[in-house]
Amino acid sequence: MKVAVLSFAHVHAATYLELLRERSDIELIAADPDADPADPTRGKALADELGISYRSSYEAVLAEQPHAVIVTSENTRHRHLVEQAAAAGAHVLCEKPLATTEPDSRAMIDACDKAGVNLMTAYPVRFHPAFASLRHSLTDGSLGRLLSVHGVNNSSPPALERSWFSDPALAGGGAVMDHTVHIADLLDVLLDGEQPTHVYAVANDHLSPAHDGTAEGVETAGLVTLTYPRGLIATIDCSWSHPATHPTWGGLSLICVTERALAEFDAFPPLLTGYNTPQTTPRWEPTTIDLNAAMLNTFLTAARTGQRVHPDGHAGLRTLRIVLAAYESLRTGQPTTTSRAT
Numbered sequence: 613m614k615v616a617v618l619s620f621a622h623v624h625a626a627t628y629l630e631l632l633r634e635r636s637d638i639e640l641i642a643a644d645p646d647a648d649p650a651d652p653t654r655g656k657a658l659a660d661e662l663g664i665s666y667r668s669s670y671e672a673v674l675a676e677q678p679h680a681v682i683v684t685s686e687n688t689r690h691r692h693l694v695e696q697a698a699a700a701g702a703h704v705l706c707e708k709p710l711a712t713t714e715p716d717s718r719a720m721i722d723a724c725d726k727a728g729v730n731l732m733t734a735y736p737v738r739f740h741p742a743f744a745s746l747r748h749s750l751t752d753g754s755l756g757r758l759l760s761v762h763g764v765n766n767s768s769p770p771a772l773e774r775s776w777f778s779d780p781a782l783a784g785g786g787a788v789m790d791h792t793v794h795i796a797d798l799l800d801v802l803l804d805g806e807q808p809t810h811v812y813a814v815a816n817d818h819l820s821p822a823h824d825g826t827a828e829g830v831e832t833a834g835l836v837t838l839t840y841p842r843g844l845i846a847t848i849d850c851s852w853s854h855p856a857t858h859p860t861w862g863g864l865s866l867i868c869v870t871e872r873a874l875a876e877f878d879a880f881p882p883l884l885t886g887y888n889t890p891q892t893t894p895r896w897e898p899t900t901i902d903l904n905a906a907m908l909n910t911f912l913t914a915a916r917t918g919q920r921v922h923p924d925g926h927a928g929l930r931t932l933r934i935v936l937a938a939y940e941s942l943r944t945g946q947p948t949t950t951s952r953a954t
Contacts, residue, residue: 613679613912614639614676616697617640617642617681617684618642618644619693620655620659621776624707628908629662630662642659642665642666643669653773679702681697683707686783688782690710690711690720694723699723703731703914706732706928708793709790714936718929730921731928733797736906737798737864742878750870757870759843764866765795765862766791767862769832786815786832787851787852788938789939790850790852791848791851792938793932796930796935798866808950809841810838810839811940815835819832819853832852834938835848836938857893857894859893864880883897885897933950
């Protein structure tokens with residue numbers, strides 16, 4: 613099956629390329645025409661380093677009629693590439709957030725529906741076996757009613773690797789745009805798509821002073837509070853708060869309070885911790901679950917069989933509505949609703 617990757621802008625693009633090139637059932641092609649030719653981490657330079665067949669334009673890639681396409685461009689460029697891929701008859705996996713506005717999200721969903729192809733949003737954490745166990749424990753009734761959820765998705769500033777994350781015109785925002793959506797997707801699963809009635813957010817840019825040039829113009833720390841119709845309260849810490857010396861790039865966890873128990877989920881727990889004396893840094897050996905591989909396998913299986921894939925574009929839209937409501941709350945200083953933020 614022919615699979616194409618459009619753009620290497622996102623920090624996850626190289627990971628997807630490396631995973632796909634190892635698969636014997638995949639013919640992989642790619643294009644990243646918007647890259648700076650002098651940037652060794654993007655464009656033809658990266659493709660050559662990884663041994664990936666490279667094309668000079670998106671149009672050249674799509675002319676080869678790939679069966680599936682992965683879009684890993686800057687956030688505000690998702691819509692155009694998804695619409696192009698859908699028009700070429702390709703199933704689409706789009707990096708999160710699905711888009712930065714509701715009209716763009718709806719246009720992407722409509723384009724894929726019209727073309728009869730899947731649109732999947734890149735939320736790999738929902739494929740974690742431990743999250744599946746958590747969901748089962750919360751839905752089988754044994755723990756009683758879910759009362760509150762505290763979610764944390766922290767990382768180092770992605771602008772350290774890709775400067776566009778600090779450009780609102782390309783990213784659509786900062787830490788709130790980047791990291792709210794993963795936790796929001798897990799809540800979407802646990803609550804069967806139920807939307808919050810109110811969203812309240814606070815944020816600042818204290819973690820990236822302007823002099824370091826990493827995130828000028830966007831927020832770098834945020835806390836989003838969600839209130840749901842049945843009274844459940846959820847919080848999302850979406851901050852880019854990991855220092856450069858942290859042993860991992862990022863992390864994600866949930867604490868769920870129920871009537872009878874406290875249930876915790878850690879997506880990236882350490883298998884072994886210690887200290888690296890030569891490098892004078894903490895050491896963290898991660899567990900072996902590859903969530904990106906699990907997500908890609910689900911996407912490619914659906915593309916091959918024609919079955920409907922999840923999380924789909926509608927899941928991506930629901931989580932984006934929470935982000936947009938958070939930004940409306942930041943603008944007004946008051947709680948808002950997802951409907952008011954569209």
